Amino acid sequence: MTIKIITVMLIGLGAGLAVGAGFVAILTVFGIIPRLMQITKTNSKIRSYEISIITGVLFSSWYGLRDYTISSSQWLLIPIGLASGTFIGMLAAALTEVLNVLPVLMKRVGFKEQVLILLMAILFGKVIGSLFHWIFFVHL
Amino acid sequence: MEVEAVYLRMRHRLLCSPGQTIRIKDLAQLVGPEDVIQEIGHMIVHKITVQDKTIVIIDLMEVLKTIRKKIPLLDIQTVGTPQTIIEVQYKRPKITGVYFVIVWILLFIGAALAIMNFHEDVSMQQVHQKIYYLVTGRRNDYPLLLQVPYSIGLGLGMVLFFNHIFKKRFNEEPSPLEVEMFNYQQDLDQYVIMNENKENEKKAHDD
Numbered sequence: 001m002t003i004k005i006i007t008v009m010l011i012g013l014g015a016g017l018a019v020g021a022g023f024v025a026i027l028t029v030f031g032i033i034p035r036l037m038q039i040t041k042t043n044s045k046i047r048s049y050e051i052s053i054i055t056g057v058l059f060s061s062w063y064g065l066r067d068y069t070i071s072s073s074q075w076l077l078i079p080i081g082l083a084s085g086t087f088i089g090m091l092a093a094a095l096t097e098v099l100n101v102l103p104v105l106m107k108r109v110g111f112k113e114q115v116l117i118l119l120m121a122i123l124f125g126k127v128i129g130s131l132f133h134w135i136f137f138v139h140l
Numbered sequence: 141m142e143v144e145a146v147y148l149r150m151r152h153r154l155l156c157s158p159g160q161t162i163r164i165k166d167l168a169q170l171v172g173p174e175d176v177i178q179e180i181g182h183m184i185v186h187k188i189t190v191q192d193k194t195i196v197i198i199d200l201m202e203v204l205k206t207i208r209k210k211i212p213l214l215d216i217q218t219v220g221t222p223q224t225i226i227e228v229q230y231k232r233p234k235i236t237g238v239y240f241v242i243v244w245i246l247l248f249i250g251a252a253l254a255i256m257n258f259h260e261d262v263s264m265q266q267v268h269q270k271i272y273y274l275v276t277g278r279r280n281d282y283p284l285l286l287q288v289p290y291s292i293g294l295g296l297g298m299v300l301f302f303n304h305i306f307k308k309r310f311n312e313e314p315s316p317l318e319v320e321m322f323n324y325q326q327d328l329d330q331y332v333i334m335n336e337n338k339e340n341e342k343k344a345h346d347d
Contacts, residue, residue, distance in 0.1 A: 031316075035301055038313060063274055071277035074285055080271065081286040085293020086300065092255070093301035097316050103324035105243075114240065115317065121247040123298050129252025130291035133259055134284060 023057065030094035032087075085130075092126060146172035146180065149220040150200055153329075155227050162186040164206065167198055167224045176214065180207055188228055196226040197337040223333055255294070 027033060033053075037043050096102060106115055149169045156162065164170070165181030183206050185198055200222040207216060259265070268290070272283035302315045314322075 032301070035316065039300065064270065069274055069277040072275050074272075074276045076275050077272065077283070077286040078289045080275065081289030082293040082296070085290035086297035087293075088290075089294040089297020089299075090301045091297070092258075092294070093298040094316075097301075097320060100320065100324065102317055103321045106321060107324065107328070115321075118244060118247055119298075119302060119317070121244045122251040123295050125248040125251025126255045126298065127291050127295040128248075129255045130259070130294055131288065132252065133256045134265075134282070134287040134291065137256065138265055138282065 020057070024053075027053070029098065030091060032090045032094055035090070035094075089126065096122070144173050144176065145215045145217050146170060146176055147217045147219060148203070149218070150198075150203070150222065150224045152221055153225045153227065155229055156188060158188055158190070158228055158230060160188050162188065162198065162226065164203060167203060176211070179211070180214075183207065183210060186226075188226070192228060194228050194230070195332055195336055196228070197333055198224045198226060199337055223337065225329055225332060 033046075033049055037046065037049070102115075102119075106118070147170070151167060151169065154162075154166060156166070162185050163181060164183050164185060167185060170177045170181060185203055185206050186196065188196065200218060204216060204218075207214060268283050268286050269279070269281060272278070272280045272286055302317050
């Protein structure tokens with residue numbers, strides 16, 4: 001019995017290590033945190049941003065894997081939704097960045113001046129696609 | 141006779157129209173005695189022809205050859221890049237507007253589809269239902285109160301990342317997109333310099 005418990009704990013610890021390391025690796029590749037620090041000019045606060053990420057991950061994995069609820073007001077969902085959307089939006093923007101899609105496309109079609117308008121196409125596409133998904137698509 | 145030095149620095153990139161004659165003053169910055177510079181500046185290095193297509197590389201050696209033919213004893217000091225990329229700009233056909241609209245629609249629909257696929261892929265609906273339960277303690281299969289702000293946030297995040305609110309930007313720093321496009325252009329230039337310049341490669345084997 002003890003051996004079983006220890007084995008399970010070891011497996012859990014190992015899986016957690018791998019996933020945690022992978023998560024941090026992805027964040028590093030996308031460079032979202034440096035980007036946010038650059039915009040807000042808060043490079044000195046990097047330690048507290050690290051702590052913020054770690055506590056966020058710990059909190060969500062603990063509460064997400066259990067069936068807890070904090071039975072709070074539903075209006076709390078609006079800031080949560082906005083924040084998670086912003087994060088995913090940055091992730092998506094960073095992903096196109098890493099894949100080098102836009103520079104190649106701009107060069108191919110040769111619209112150097114209208115980059116902003118094409119960027120808006122992607123942006124509105126994301127927002128409207130997402131809204132369409134939640135409002136209509138999930139009912140199909 | 142005392143030989144005076146002329147300093148020559150090739151420009152990185154030159155835009156010109158088809159049929160233009162390229163003089164040294166277009167290709168390079170010159171510093172030295174006024175009369176010598178005037179003379180050198182007007183020497184012709186190249187004339188753009190249809191065969192040149194869109195990109196011509198003028199090597200520093202070519203410029204030096206031209207100068208030495210006229211003034212053999214001149215002391216020329218060169219600084220900076222050893223070649224100039226000449227981009228020939230042809231008149232664009234009128235259909236660019238149509239192309240633009242097509243690309244715009246393509247990107248719009250592509251982005252919309254990509255985000256929907258992403259949501260399905262990571263079971264975003266279930267995650268949102270779970271968050272709804274976690275916060276309110278009630279079950280809701282369609283937690284729109286969370287999802288509508290989420291969708292707006294998506295756009296906000298992209299704006300943040302690219303450092304643009306349409307025309308207005310948050311600060312002076314270049315956005316990642318601008319940096320990325322600069323890097324891409326550099327890579328292209330590097331390739332063109334190596335491949336369009338016939339002088340760069342020489343076959344030395346004797347078969």
